[in-house]
Amino acid sequence: MTFPSFYDAAPRLVVRDPLSAFLGAAEGGLLDYGYADAVRLAGHSCPTVAGAYLMTVRSLEHLYPDEVPERGAVAVCVREAADEGVAGVMASVATLLTGATESTGFKGIGGRFDRRNLLSFGTDIQGAMAFVRTDTGVGVQATLDSGVVPVDPAMPGLLQRLLSHAASTDDAAQFRTLWQERVRRMLVDHADDPRLVSLAAWNGRPDA
Incomplete structure (x- = not known):
């Protein structure tokens, strides 16, 4: 693995x-x-x-x-x-x-x-x-707020070609790379960014 x-x-x-x-x-x-x-x-x-x-x-x-x-x-x-x-x-x-x-x-x-x-x-x-x-x-x-880490401009076109079975091998590889790069930026570059994950006190009931 x-x-x-x-x-x-x-x-x-x-x-x-x-x-x-x-x-x-x-x-x-x-x-x-x-x-x-x-x-x-x-x-x-x-x-x-x-x-x-x-x-x-x-x-x-x-x-x-x-x-x-x-x-x-x-x-x-x-x-x-x-x-x-x-x-x-x-x-x-x-x-x-x-x-x-x-x-x-x-x-x-x-x-x-x-x-x-x-x-x-x-x-x-x-x-x-x-x-x-x-x-x-x-x-x-x-x-x-996932918009803090925006989607790469190439992603929509790559995704559409993949879903329509019109993507090349290189297209598929680029899509996977860009997809995981956005995840990486969230988890590593913005892991402590309060704009990405914001917290606020809550006094509600667990069964609300």
Whole structure:
């Protein structure tokens, strides 16, 4: 398996998962995630996957400024309905990092480690997603402005030729290069850019 080298330069996130510690899956329950994990989950790399990854990482860093974020203890709210736009893709990336699920997640052991009903869609928020600590109720909204990293002017024409089966081998190679270059700029050049991912305090309820 060979990924573009810039994946390793993207921000990483270490979380502590009490369930992982309880079952001995990882020492101390510490799990180290990178962008490649999100790509493996989604099966592809695109601005949506990169944006969801950055929004989740930055939100967890904000909610846990002086400690390791706790996986399974953060509720995730998505503004769009589950079947609208790219909501499902964004939510799946957020679930990877937070453990939050709707009704299909882990049911828990002896009343502990329940991951269900921590993910909701169609919520009344301004950002694309909101993240709320279940222990303190402190929340943050995350908004992605992918226009901060614009599409290369050559991309629309290349995409149209690819979709119409009129692209050459060189066209296809150029498309892939330009596509991933935009993702690279998001994850590396603009990883800390508050214009790309902006955060705002949110005091809403996880089940809003």
